[in-house]
Amino acid sequence: MEDEPNIVISLKFLLENAGFNVDVETNGKDALNHIFQQPPSVLVLDVMLPELDGFEILKRVRTDPRVNRLPVLMLTAKGQREDQKNAIEFGADKFITKPFSNAEVVEAVESLVSI
Amino acid sequence: MKTILGARIRKRRRELDVTQANLADRIGISSSYLNLIEHNKRRVSGKLLHKIAQALNLDLEDLDGAVERRLLSRLDEIADLPEFAHIGVESERTGELIGRYPGWARAVAALARSERESTEIARALADRLTHDTFLGDSVHKILSGIASVRSSGEILVHFPDMETEQRDQFNRIIYDECQNLTSVGEALATYFDKSDEAERVLTPQDEVETFFESRANHFAEIEAAADAVKLSTDSAYAGTRKQLAAAIVEREFGDLIKSLLENGAHFETEIAHTKAREALVEYAVEAILVPMQRFESAALESAFDIEFLAESFAVEMRTICHRLTALPRRREFPRFGHYLTNAAGTIISMRSLQGLLSPRYAAACPLWVLYRAQQSPETVLRQRALFPSGRQYVFLARARHRGQTGFGQPRHYVTDMLALTEEDAAKTVYAPADNVPVERVGATCRSCPRESCDHRVADPLTG
Numbered sequence: 001m002e003d004e005p006n007i008v009i010s011l012k013f014l015l016e017n018a019g020f021n022v023d024v025e026t027n028g029k030d031a032l033n034h035i036f037q038q039p040p041s042v043l044v045l046d047v048m049l050p051e052l053d054g055f056e057i058l059k060r061v062r063t064d065p066r067v068n069r070l071p072v073l074m075l076t077a078k079g080q081r082e083d084q085k086n087a088i089e090f091g092a093d094k095f096i097t098k099p100f101s102n103a104e105v106v107e108a109v110e111s112l113v114s115i
Numbered sequence: 116m117k118t119i120l121g122a123r124i125r126k127r128r129r130e131l132d133v134t135q136a137n138l139a140d141r142i143g144i145s146s147s148y149l150n151l152i153e154h155n156k157r158r159v160s161g162k163l164l165h166k167i168a169q170a171l172n173l174d175l176e177d178l179d180g181a182v183e184r185r186l187l188s189r190l191d192e193i194a195d196l197p198e199f200a201h202i203g204v205e206s207e208r209t210g211e212l213i214g215r216y217p218g219w220a221r222a223v224a225a226l227a228r229s230e231r232e233s234t235e236i237a238r239a240l241a242d243r244l245t246h247d248t249f250l251g252d253s254v255h256k257i258l259s260g261i262a263s264v265r266s267s268g269e270i271l272v273h274f275p276d277m278e279t280e281q282r283d284q285f286n287r288i289i290y291d292e293c294q295n296l297t298s299v300g301e302a303l304a305t306y307f308d309k310s311d312e313a314e315r316v317l318t319p320q321d322e323v324e325t326f327f328e329s330r331a332n333h334f335a336e337i338e339a340a341a342d343a344v345k346l347s348t349d350s351a352y353a354g355t356r357k358q359l360a361a362a363i364v365e366r367e368f369g370d371l372i373k374s375l376l377e378n379g380a381h382f383e384t385e386i387a388h389t390k391a392r393e394a395l396v397e398y399a400v401e402a403i404l405v406p407m408q409r410f411e412s413a414a415l416e417s418a419f420d421i422e423f424l425a426e427s428f429a430v431e432m433r434t435i436c437h438r439l440t441a442l443p444r445r446r447e448f449p450r451f452g453h454y455l456t457n458a459a460g461t462i463i464s465m466r467s468l469q470g471l472l473s474p475r476y477a478a479a480c481p482l483w484v485l486y487r488a489q490q491s492p493e494t495v496l497r498q499r500a501l502f503p504s505g506r507q508y509v510f511l512a513r514a515r516h517r518g519q520t521g522f523g524q525p526r527h528y529v530t531d532m533l534a535l536t537e538e539d540a541a542k543t544v545y546a547p548a549d550n551v552p553v554e555r556v557g558a559t560c561r562s563c564p565r566e567s568c569d570h571r572v573a574d575p576l577t578g
Contacts, residue, residue: 004259006288010266013281017274048255077258099262102269 004046011044011105018106020113028052032060039067042112044105045092046075047083055086062091071112075100119183121155122214127171128153142166183213189224189505196503197566224505231504235558253303260296264289305383319387323394324467326380332440332466334398340371341402356429360403361396368399398441404430405438414439415447418544421511421533422495432513436531440466449539454532456485468534471508480557481570485532488512492528497545499537499553503564509540509547 005026012022023040025031028049035043035057043061047054054074061067074092076083087095094108128138135153139146142163151157159167168178187209193199194206213220267285270277344363346356372395382388405428417423425435439451452468460479479485484498492514500508511533516526540546557563560572 004263006263006292007259007266009284009288010263010270013270013285014266077255098258099265102266102273 007046010102014102014106015044015109018110020109026050028054028057032057035061035067035070036064039070041071042109043070043072044075044109045072047077047087055090058087058090058092073105073108073112119187119210119214120159120178121153122211123178123183124167124171125153126215127173131171133171138167138170141170183217186213186217186220186224188501188507189227190220192501192503192505193223193227196564198564228504228506231502231564235504239558249306253299253306256299257296260292260299263292264296267292302384319382319384319390320464322380322382322384322387323391324465326382326391327394327466328469329380331444333443334375334395334402334441335443336371336375337368337395337399337402338407340368341399342406342408344403346403356404357400360400363403364396364399368396372396372399398437401430401434401437402441404428405434407438407441407443410438411442411448414442418542419449420544421513432515432531436533437466439533447542449535449542451539452534454485454534456530456532458489458528460486463529468508468536470506471502471534480559480563481572482554482556482568483512483532484510485512485530488514488530488532489528492516492526495545497547497551498556499547499551500556501553503555503557507537507553508534509537509545510534511545 008024008026012024015022020042023034023038025034026049028051031045031049032052045054045057049057058072058074061070061072072092072094074087074095075098076087076095077098084095084097093112096104096108128135135149136146139149142149143166144163148157152159164178165175168175171178190209190213191206194204194209209220267288271282271285271289344360344367346359346363372392375395376382376388376391380391382391410424410428413424413427417427419439421432421435421439424438425432428435433455436451436453436455440453442448442451444450450468451466452471453466454462455464456462456479462479483500484496488494488496495511495513498510498512500510502508512530513532514528514530517529518527520526535543537547555565555568557565557568560568560570563571565571
């Protein structure tokens with residue numbers, strides 16, 4: 001779930017190359033509907049999303065018994081310590097900071113799938 | 116004030132080399148009574164004061180102390196500053212200081228004011244760097260841009276066998292993101308260049324405000340054009356009239372607004388230009404709905420009663436506030452500043468009042484009446500606000516809900532706040548009587564010297 005189209009293209013390419021099926025949503029509301037209707041094995045969630053931000057989605061995911069065990073990887077930005085603190089507080093399993101390396105993302109997603 | 120008056124009379128009498136007996140004789144009182152006056156043991160009536168002023172060849176104002184009263188309140192303010200607590204300023208003798216050494220007293224007040232203003236400006240700039248949304252957005256854009264370039268670059272290197280179409284796509288991403296990063300970098304460079312300049316034009320919104328300030332918030336060209344427009348009288352509802360006025364402005368005012376923008380200011384950014392255009396369109400619509408000539412008379416007649424004016428012209432409060440800031444600079448008109456804030460206290464838009472430092476990016480002093488206004492919406496609240504710099508203002512705040520609402524639906528309030536100096540307030544229906552308490556406020560806690568204020572919030576960095 002990421003609203004910046006260029007990052008989405010890269011992440012999709014990388015994760016598909018690593019063997020995952022990738023669904024993309026670029027706004028918070030659609031993302032939440034998607035999660036409830038077809039829960040993924042791992043959720044990669046950006047903090048900045050239009051309509052509902054990443055934290056709001058995370059909070060709703062964690063309080064809904066249907067999806068509250070879903071592994072979540074949160075994308076935050078370097079230097080935004082508040083975001084990183086919130087990510088952990090609201091129940092993200094991992095967070096990585098932009099600008100990240102491709103290997104970091106793929107490794108983080110793989111580690112979450114194997115949980 | 117008595118202290119000043121007695122000392123003043125004695126000083127002036129001695130300057131003129133007149134004896135107590137001589138002066139007493141000329142004004143028809145006994146010299147012992149004059150002696151009591153000079154030692155501040157007797158009050159002086161208006162008639163007698165007038166005679167003394169004449170005999171001493173002074174203006175009544177010099178003696179009755181309107182000037183001194185202001186000076187006294189400034190010096191009292193300085194004497195109470197926490198940083199001077201250990202010095203033991205003789206605050207009980209301030210009146211005597213003003214009476215005997217008026218020049219020194221003025222110099223101290225002027226120095227203190229200039230020091231306070233400089234400090235407030237420095238701290239406001241520091242606040243901007245910490246809370247500025249422009250900087251926050253820029254950092255976010257830069258990091259996202261770098262993330263994208265880095266990711267695409269790694270893909271191109273690590274997947275050499277990908278199809279040409281995909282390769283082109285990642286090359287294109289790198290190219291686009293570099294263009295974006297260049298724009299962000301340029302905007303940041305302009306921003307930092309500008310932060311050194313005296314006029315402190317920093318963000319697009321600041322540019323628009325500076326443009327309005329340079330015209331004293333008044334565009335005579337638009338007023339003249341608006342004056343020629345006749346809205347048909349059968350459109351009785353404000354909404355309808357507003358839409359009608361907006362359509363006329365869009366159709367007929369385009370060239371005028373364009374020329375004002377081209378000749379009036381140089382905008383650093385496209386977005387500032389767009390925002391300035393929007394502000395001028397709004398100005399023109401309001402000038403049609405509330406024609407200046409009629410507004411001037413109605414404002415004077417009602418002594419600038421904002422609720423009365425909003426009702427008379429059947430427009431929103433915000434429009435009346437804007438029209439008040441647009442009044443031409445004439446003696447009979449007070450100068451108004453207008454601040455529109457949301458429930459979080461952030462200033463959404465403003466037509467600033469010269470000299471009043473307003474925190475834009477951080478929350479203002481919690482003692483400002485604009486926060487109280489949201490507790491009693493749709494009511495005008497008045498506040499006499501004394502700043503640490505010694506400047507005294509009258510704030511008028513009224514909260515109104517914005518957006519659609521209905522039963523069981525939340526109401527989201529915004530507050531219009533008008534600011535004017537205490538002297539200007541005297542020309543209005545909001546003139547405070549002398550016994551209306553003066554509230555000590557500041558700009559923000561961070562820039563406020565009032566250490567013992569009960570509402571002070573600790574600085575997040577220094578505690």
